[in-house]
Amino acid sequence: MNNVIPALEVRDITKRFPGVLANDHISFTLLPGEIHAFLGENGAGKSTLMNILYGLYAPDEGQIFINGEAVTIRNPSDAIARGLGMVHQEYALVDTLTVTENIILGTELQKNLLIDRKRAHQEVERLSQEYGLIVPPDSLVGDLPVGVQQRVEILKALYRRVNMLILDEPTAVLTPQEADDLFRVMRELADQGKSIIFITHKLREVLAVADRITVLRRGKVVGSANPHESTERSLAAMMVGREVVLQVEKGPAHPGEVVLEVEGLAALDDRGVQVLNDVSLEVRAGEVLGIAGVQGNGQTELVQAITGLQPASHGKVRLKGQDITALEPRQITAKGVAYIPEDRKGTGLVLDYTIAENMVLSTYYKPPFTQGLTLKEEAISEHADELIETFDVRTPSQLTAAGSLSGGNQQKIIVAREFSRDNVLLIASQPTRGIDVGSIEFIHKSIIAQRDAGVAVLLVSAELDEVLSLADRVAVMYHGSIVATLPAAEATRERVGLLMAGVQQEETTNG
Amino acid sequence: MADPHDAKDHRDPDQHPQDVVEQPAAPSDPTVPATKGVLRSIRWGELLVPILAIFTAILVGAVIVFLSAPAEKGSRLHVTWEAFKGLFIGAFGNWAEPSTIPNALSGTLVESTPYILAGLAVALGFKAGLFNIGAEGQLLIGALTAVSIGVWLPGWIGVESLPAIIHLPLAVLGGFVGGGLWGAIPGYLRAKTGAHEVITTIMLNYIALRLIDYMIVSGPMKDPAGSAPRTPFVQGPAILPQFVGVVRDPSLTGGNTYQPLIATTSSTWDLRVHAGLLIALLAVVFVWWLLNRTPKGFEIKTVGANPQAARYAGMSIVSTTVLTMTLSGGLAGLAGAGQVLGLEHNMKSVFSGGLGFDSIAIALLAKSNPIAIIPAALFWGALRQGAGAMQIRSGISINLINIIQALVIIFVAADQIVRWIYRIRREQGGQMVFTRGWGK
Amino acid sequence: MRFITRARAVGALGIVVSLVLMLAVNANLSTKLAEQRAAGSAKAPSSVWGYVSQLYIPEPKTPPGTPPVATIPLPTLGTVFFICVLLIAAGAFLIARNPERRGIGGYVSALIGFTFFVLLIWAVAGDRVDLADTLSRVVRVSTPLGLGALAGLVCERSGVVNIGIEGMMLTGACFGYIAALVVGNWFDAAGQAPVWFGVLIAVLTGGIMAALHALLSIRFKIDQIISGTVINIMAVGLTGYLRSNFIIKYDSPVKKPLNDLPIPGLSDIPLLGPVLFNHKPITYMMLLLVLIMHVLLFRTVWGLRTRAIGEHPKAADTVGIKVNRMRFWNVVIGGFLAGLAGAWFALEVTFRFDDLMTNGQGFIALAAMIFGKWTPLGAYGGALLFSSANALQLKVQNYDFALAPQFLQMLPYVVTIIVLAGVIGKARPPAAVGEPYDH
Known part of the structure; x- marks a missing residue:
């Protein structure tokens, strides 16, 4: 093995951002035909490293060798020219262009000054046959499901004749079955001699597909592992740097009266397409109903319709028996509904505002924050100090702009604000997306604490593990409908995974 | 099997580098206080850039004058010197002859008065993420309604005249309401249909111009006694009085008597500055209070900073947008009312002359801070007031002022240019929200 | 779910505009008739319905006075009423059916286009207009x-x-x-x-x-x-x-x-x-x-x-x-x-x-x-669409028209606002427009 020239070798790459050492003397090699997994939690420096390889950032120190030759990669086209392609987590696809147009973009074939559509079309067909990546060449990318979009992304790289492919968190938006399909394609590519860098934080996947594993923590390589000799537990310890509790501690639920009752709810998305069909569910006081499902199967619309952010086209939403379907968001909030939105930076916070201002974002108009016609700064300020203390928001001051905090602390501001009211229902949508482990643990505990205090909790998460560890009952959404509701005990990863993929099994019990 | 590491790296690669690494439990930069706070403090460093922007713009203006100086007025350098000397004398008086000073300063204040109000109108829009280019039209309609009330209200209700305590406030309010309605239209369209206010307000400017043209040139509001197209003079009780001035012969003002607060016979002290200035200053205080001390202001700013978060927090985007545009239009309408009730005392078909566009410059110069509108408007007023004298002394067209104005906006909006020229470090934060794009 | 939608608002606007046009043309022609009769004009037709607007197509590049290639006589009031009734019916359809998207843009265009046409034949009532030139x-x-x-x-x-x-x-x-x-x-x-x-x-x-x-x-x-x-x-x-x-x-x-x-x-x-x-x-x-x-x-x-x-x-x-x-x-x-x-x-x-x-x-x-x-x-x-507003406004100035010219001059601007308000909701701008790009 030592005499093989590595397809890619990285030596002592270091990258600093203001105040942070993102990559600290990272070295590794990538062999031809190998699937090399990079494991690390958020902020471990995986993405920074890949962006350096792909020419999006310049390293402060260190060298990159491709096929034994030292290279400088200034931009993505440099990287592609040297045979290095990358599939980002957020696909770099133009929704309004066709599959073929997306694939040829940047390296178009011309005939008589016009794009040679015929040849492009043939080329795409050929590639798609060769690697078993089936795509409809003339459809608009925006109309395709994410799994197919991902294939377009991979084809795009293959069209450029790359022999190394970086896949950045490729399974984040896939069902377990789709992910397995992707692993098959990865294996196929590797067998044809392509090298693959596979970035993930999911231990199970690493063990399933990788030939070699490198673990990053706080910008450093903390170890390598062989998948045959590792377990999830050993990898997790290496990744986080301590033994971690893999289970959220919680006692049994004591469900009370029905708090939220959704009946036959339907809604349209902003293009007028019906994305939520006839959804019915109930959540009782003191229980967590978890909604599992691949992103984009109507979860967003369900939550928005319940919270009044988007009108429902049909159906009813009742809170403790009261119809709240047509109410404005403010009226719904006032009835004791707390809501952690999925888009922290875009919806949950005003990033330019101070922490104090963000903490009264939905209550500023009520006493004690407003009295008569004016805002009361002292009350707002006291409120903020209190919440910062209680919810352990790590900030120099309550006057710090929310935008300058880390994701975990930003999420804590939202949690603090929403939990500080008297609630009967908590809707938590992707509550721990993209934040550090410490904050995740804190937020999970807080959610369970709310449950135990008798609040009804509706948890929506694209992370199956999160749903499985927090929920007392699990509902699975697929194509805008709830396809099954299972008690936690019956909700195994495999069963829920199949339901998420739209595969109906024998009998599903209605919990 | 539960996995605690399901946090996904949902960072997109073009995010700010600081966001890349989210250090657990460590605030990223403890030295950064927020600029938009409950407790707000003026940061003097921020003043430097606008001042340098103005300085640079004037310098470039001087180069333009130098290059285009008319030959018959002497050497290029001389003309340039005379132009700027004229500008100063026009705005602040000839300090060699002290008797010219009160008049010049009063002129500067008179010019600044509508700028304060119109600048405030644009600034308020900016706070809510709305770009009101329609201050011009709102000002015209405000002037039209104010002058109508000032001239005809007593007639409509069948009395000879009304006491000033009733007539004047109603006329001023009329200006506010007229401008407010003209601003509410694009606000409503924006909120309900998504028609972008930049285009609709400009269209409403043209419509207002045609409407004024109709009303005053050929239509029902033309004064048959006037030679040039104009409305009749407003009644005495409806004017915004001069602070100090000479009582005009009623025959010059359509038979109405206009009483200044302090009457004088000295032409040195016959100052045009009128009570409209007080309205403008009160408006500044009001807008400052609204934005910084009231829940409505909090809503306006939130809608401007992040409409999605505002909606999530239960604020109504529609009503906030309509309210903001109505207030903004109302402020511009007040500017128009001040001009007709305090200065012209009637309305001519050719009326405002680009006040609307100037007000954008003022709002930008003041970075939409209501208090900072005052010095910005004073600067602008001084430029306008001085322009006349500049043209007389040097033969340079007053359009030069428009060029300087555009340059000031460039340098203020693109403060990187100024920072680059003068090597000033960027301070953290402070990026302001201007507008939202077509589809958002 | 909401009662007032874009489709309904546009439909209602169309009905109001059409009704106003019908009434205005009718009233204006009646006045015109009375005036012409009072003046003893020979051109005065027997009733309001007798007013005809002629559109003609001239032979290109011939001296004035050459007979036109074709003349289209349109009974003024009849045509106006016919068009307006159609617009009202279409507007009522929009209100009743309340479509999400389809048809609104088309209706806005038709409303504007036909309104121009109505204004044109109204202006030339009892007279004729060169269609090619227009x-x-x-x-x-x-x-x-x-x-x-x-x-x-x-x-x-x-x-x-x-x-x-x-x-x-x-x-x-x-x-x-x-x-x-x-x-x-x-x-x-x-x-x-x-x-x-x-x-x-x-x-x-x-x-x-x-x-x-x-x-x-x-x-x-x-x-x-x-x-x-x-x-x-x-x-x-x-x-x-x-x-x-x-x-x-x-x-x-x-x-x-x-x-x-x-x-x-x-x-x-x-x-x-x-x-x-x-x-x-x-x-x-x-x-x-x-x-x-x-x-x-x-x-x-x-x-x-x-x-x-x-x-x-x-x-x-x-x-x-x-x-x-x-x-x-x-x-x-x-x-x-x-x-x-x-x-x-x-x-x-x-x-x-x-x-x-x-x-x-x-x-x-x-x-x-x-x-x-x-x-x-x-x-x-x-x-x-916008240039027809402009052309119409210039053309109509040659005729003795009921509205002051300033109102016709407003037309392109008013049309712009209506189009933006009526249509933009369904128009989707390029996604990245307005955003500076920074890699």
Whole structure:
């Protein structure tokens, strides 16, 4: 093995951002035909490293060798020219262009000054046959499901004749079955001699597909592992740097009266397409109903319709028996509904505002924050100090702009604000997306604490593990409908995974 | 099997580098206080850039004058010197002859008065993420309604005249309401249909111009006694009085008597500055209070900073947008009312002359801070007031002022240019929200 | 769920407009009849229903008085009522069925188009109007709108909002005019050459102003709408300054704008000839550019890349497209087009330069672009809609019309607002428009 020239070798790459050492003397090699997994939690420096390889950032120190030759990669086209392609987590696809147009973009074939559509079309067909990546060449990318979009992304790289492919968190938006399909394609590519860098934080996947594993923590390589000799537990310890509790501690639920009752709810998305069909569910006081499902199967619309952010086209939403379907968001909030939105930076916070201002974002108009016609700064300020203390928001001051905090602390501001009211229902949508482990643990505990205090909790998460560890009952959404509701005990990863993929099994019990 | 590491790296690669690494439990930069706070403090460093922007713009203006100086007025350098000397004398008086000073300063204040109000109108829009280019039209309609009330209200209700305590406030309010309605239209369209206010307000400017043209040139509001197209003079009780001035012969003002607060016979002290200035200053205080001390202001700013978060927090985007545009239009309408009730005392078909566009410059110069509108408007007023004298002394067209104005906006909006020229470090934060794009 | 929707509002607006039109025409014709009878006019028909509006199509290029090729007599009141009833029925349909999207845009266009038509035949009641001339005017007046819309489109498709088109047009007009004056003077030439040179300079000037916009908004990342406003303010100041300091004092032998350029053969076709093939050069250029731009945008590499950088610049960047460089040049190309539109004002319609002579056409052009959903052919459709308002307003001034001319002059602006409010909700702008790109 030592005499093989590595397809890619990285030596002592270091990258600093203001105040942070993102990559600290990272070295590794990538062999031809190998699937090399990079494991690390958020902020471990995986993405920074890949962006350096792909020419999006310049390293402060260190060298990159491709096929034994030292290279400088200034931009993505440099990287592609040297045979290095990358599939980002957020696909770099133009929704309004066709599959073929997306694939040829940047390296178009011309005939008589016009794009040679015929040849492009043939080329795409050929590639798609060769690697078993089936795509409809003339459809608009925006109309395709994410799994197919991902294939377009991979084809795009293959069209450029790359022999190394970086896949950045490729399974984040896939069902377990789709992910397995992707692993098959990865294996196929590797067998044809392509090298693959596979970035993930999911231990199970690493063990399933990788030939070699490198673990990053706080910008450093903390170890390598062989998948045959590792377990999830050993990898997790290496990744986080301590033994971690893999289970959220919680006692049994004591469900009370029905708090939220959704009946036959339907809604349209902003293009007028019906994305939520006839959804019915109930959540009782003191229980967590978890909604599992691949992103984009109507979860967003369900939550928005319940919270009044988007009108429902049909159906009813009742809170403790009261119809709240047509109410404005403010009226719904006032009835004791707390809501952690999925888009922290875009919806949950005003990033330019101070922490104090963000903490009264939905209550500023009520006493004690407003009295008569004016805002009361002292009350707002006291409120903020209190919440910062209680919810352990790590900030120099309550006057710090929310935008300058880390994701975990930003999420804590939202949690603090929403939990500080008297609630009967908590809707938590992707509550721990993209934040550090410490904050995740804190937020999970807080959610369970709310449950135990008798609040009804509706948890929506694209992370199956999160749903499985927090929920007392699990509902699975697929194509805008709830396809099954299972008690936690019956909700195994495999069963829920199949339901998420739209595969109906024998009998599903209605919990 | 539960996995605690399901946090996904949902960072997109073009995010700010600081966001890349989210250090657990460590605030990223403890030295950064927020600029938009409950407790707000003026940061003097921020003043430097606008001042340098103005300085640079004037310098470039001087180069333009130098290059285009008319030959018959002497050497290029001389003309340039005379132009700027004229500008100063026009705005602040000839300090060699002290008797010219009160008049010049009063002129500067008179010019600044509508700028304060119109600048405030644009600034308020900016706070809510709305770009009101329609201050011009709102000002015209405000002037039209104010002058109508000032001239005809007593007639409509069948009395000879009304006491000033009733007539004047109603006329001023009329200006506010007229401008407010003209601003509410694009606000409503924006909120309900998504028609972008930049285009609709400009269209409403043209419509207002045609409407004024109709009303005053050929239509029902033309004064048959006037030679040039104009409305009749407003009644005495409806004017915004001069602070100090000479009582005009009623025959010059359509038979109405206009009483200044302090009457004088000295032409040195016959100052045009009128009570409209007080309205403008009160408006500044009001807008400052609204934005910084009231829940409505909090809503306006939130809608401007992040409409999605505002909606999530239960604020109504529609009503906030309509309210903001109505207030903004109302402020511009007040500017128009001040001009007709305090200065012209009637309305001519050719009326405002680009006040609307100037007000954008003022709002930008003041970075939409209501208090900072005052010095910005004073600067602008001084430029306008001085322009006349500049043209007389040097033969340079007053359009030069428009060029300087555009340059000031460039340098203020693109403060990187100024920072680059003068090597000033960027301070953290402070990026302001201007507008939202077509589809958002 | 909501009761008042876009479709219902548009439908209600249509019904109100139609009813008002019907009543107004009826009332106006009755008054007219009474007046004519009182004056003992021989032209007065027996009843209001007797008023006829004649549309005629003349033989091209023949002396006045030659009998027309065809005359279409339309009973004024009957036609108005017929059209209005149709519009009311369609409006009622919109209110009743309340469609989400479909049909609203079409209804808005039909409402506006038919309203113009009604105004036209109302104005010519008891008289006649040259149809070929009216339509030819529509095409002529659409020139700056079409060019402006293309200019906006080239920028916005690549992700840069350009509200500075008005200013680019104005500066183009001013500098083009000055260039024509000066060159004419230098060479003491009074022919077309200096004017053509002026056109070239106008185009380049538009490009330079656009480069400034690109520099401010792409390099310095100023808010694009602010940057466009800067261009507009700058243009007003600069051209005003040049006009008062230079143009009005300058004498030149050049006095005439670009000549007519009838296309041999084609311009002799009745109706079609005058409408499409008897124009001045810039109008032809505009018509060709609309078609060319459509092909360029949808069939070429440049077009594909332009659409990509306006929609998802990051995606384009990762495949090696220089997003900001390409945006820069697209904005400059837009400036060239706007400059050409400026030349139309100062060098084709007339040979003169006035302050603010572009009169908001740059902004209306943007509305046309939005109306056409950012496609060249669609945008030109929008341009025609607005130019008919303009042409109508100019045409009707020749007749004794019931409304004051100022109200007709408002028409293009009112139409712009209605179109934006009625249509934009369903028009989807390029996703990245207005956002500076930073990798």
